[in-house]
Structure formats: structure tokens, C-alpha cells
Amino acid sequence: MRAPKLWFITVAIATCSCQLLAAGSAQFVAWNGTEVNIASGEFADILETTSTVFSLQDINRVNQELQSQGIDTQNRINVFLAETGSGLSIVTMLGGVESFDPPGQTTAVSATMFVPGSASWQFNADAGGTFDAVPLGDTTLLSGLFQWDSGVNSAAMAASNLAFGDAGSLQFNEFQQGGLSNNNTIQLLTSQGGIWSVADSFDFDPSEDAGPDFQYFDFEITDIPAPGGLVVMLLAIQGVRRRRR
Numbered sequence: 001m002r003a004p005k006l007w008f009i010t011v012a013i014a015t016c017s018c019q020l021l022a023a024g025s026a027q028f029v030a031w032n033g034t035e036v037n038i039a040s041g042e043f044a045d046i047l048e049t050t051s052t053v054f055s056l057q058d059i060n061r062v063n064q065e066l067q068s069q070g071i072d073t074q075n076r077i078n079v080f081l082a083e084t085g086s087g088l089s090i091v092t093m094l095g096g097v098e099s100f101d102p103p104g105q106t107t108a109v110s111a112t113m114f115v116p117g118s119a120s121w122q123f124n125a126d127a128g129g130t131f132d133a134v135p136l137g138d139t140t141l142l143s144g145l146f147q148w149d150s151g152v153n154s155a156a157m158a159a160s161n162l163a164f165g166d167a168g169s170l171q172f173n174e175f176q177q178g179g180l181s182n183n184n185t186i187q188l189l190t191s192q193g194g195i196w197s198v199a200d201s202f203d204f205d206p207s208e209d210a211g212p213d214f215q216y217f218d219f220e221i222t223d224i225p226a227p228g229g230l231v232v233m234l235l236a237i238q239g240v241r242r243r244r245r
Helices: 003-021 056-068 229-244
Strands: 025-030 035-039 041-043 077-084 087-094 106-116 120-124 129-136 139-149 155-160 167-176 186-192 195-202 213-223
Touching: 025 077, 035 077, 035 195, 041 056, 041 186, 056 087, 056 155, 087 106, 106 155, 120 139, 139 155, 139 167
Parallel strands: 035 186, 041 077, 077 186
Antiparallel strands: 025 035, 025 213, 077 087, 087 155, 106 139, 106 167, 120 155, 129 139, 167 213, 186 195
């Protein structure tokens, strides 16, 4: 095979493989019917453990990366899809320290998530609060009451090892607003070419039964990453070269 033609195929493979690597996606549907499609990014160096711990090191790693790309974290709740050390994960970051400002304002938010029983999970409630995981047949209920001080610390939760077609729900209840933003409080993030951006944002809405303000989403994994695609194509090209010799 002539070099120019091989170079063209190599470029095509690289382009196609990048698309495959970024193929993970999910659809979120808010309680008011708003549909938001998000694409996965990559945090391959977080959640590299078989335990349920979402380490402070991982929290800081994610927040620093999001902040470096202009994503507000300190006064927001950020939800996104990412390929992690525990597979494809829906990650929820509750607050984030952009400028250390003690003593901060106390914030308390519950996060309730129904996930497939095959999913794993990680959480960090070191700043305050509680967390439980309750098996319910083919489903697992993840329930956390997270408390943190704005500008001082934060919290996090993840549902991992997700696969194509996996579906569930995610609900937030605001018990104490503290340092949260009044507007665009909850951000659904998407990634393209390694760049994170806000796909859509939501506020907490008043509950009809005079309970705490809330926001609710149904979600479904609509595509999964295919990192093996490049290897398959390289083997195919290698076979073409051998046959033409």
C-alpha cells in the first residue's frame, strides 16, 4: 500500500476512533418534561477503587478540571456522565471550593437516586451528612443527605458501571440553601473533544405539599464508549497490508 494512501486511512482511523471514544451519552428528562442529552467526558483517574469511597483527592481533581474550563462549582450542583476508573459513571458534585472562604454558609441537600442493581456506587459525605444504599430487587436506592459549607468543603456521589439501556431517576431536595446559587442551581454538563460545557441548568422548584424545594430527573444511558474500536480497525488495516504484499 502506498504511503499517501496509508496516511489517509490512518487519519480516518484516528478521526473515527476519537468519535468512538466519546460515544458515551445519556438522556435526562426533568419533571417538567424538559429533555437534555449529554455526552460523556473522561476522568479515567478517579474512582479507581473497588470500595464505595469517593475520595477527597478525586473531588478536588474533578472540581479543578471543571473550574479550569469555566464551569461554576462552588455555588452549584453539577451532574455529568464520564468514563472513570469504575466504568461509565453518572457523577454528582455538590458544591466545590473555588476560593477558600471560611467559615462559609451551611448547605444541606438530599440526593435520591434509583439505579440498576448491577451498578456500583461511590460517595463522600465527610463534610457532614449520611448515605445509604438499599437493594430493591433489580434496583438499588442510593439516598444521601449531604451537608457542606460553601467555600470550605463539598460533597460528591456517583453511580458507576453503567451500561447501554440502563435507566433510573435522580431527585434533589433542598433542606438548607446556604451558599447555593438562587438561579441555575443544578447544571447538567456535557463534553465534546475534552471540553466541558453546561448543556442545561435548572432551579429548585417549590414542592406542592409544602415540603422542601426539589428537582427531579429520569435518565437513560443511550450510548456507551467503545475504546476497542481503534484496535479492531488497526488489525483490519494490518490485514489489508499483508494481503497486498
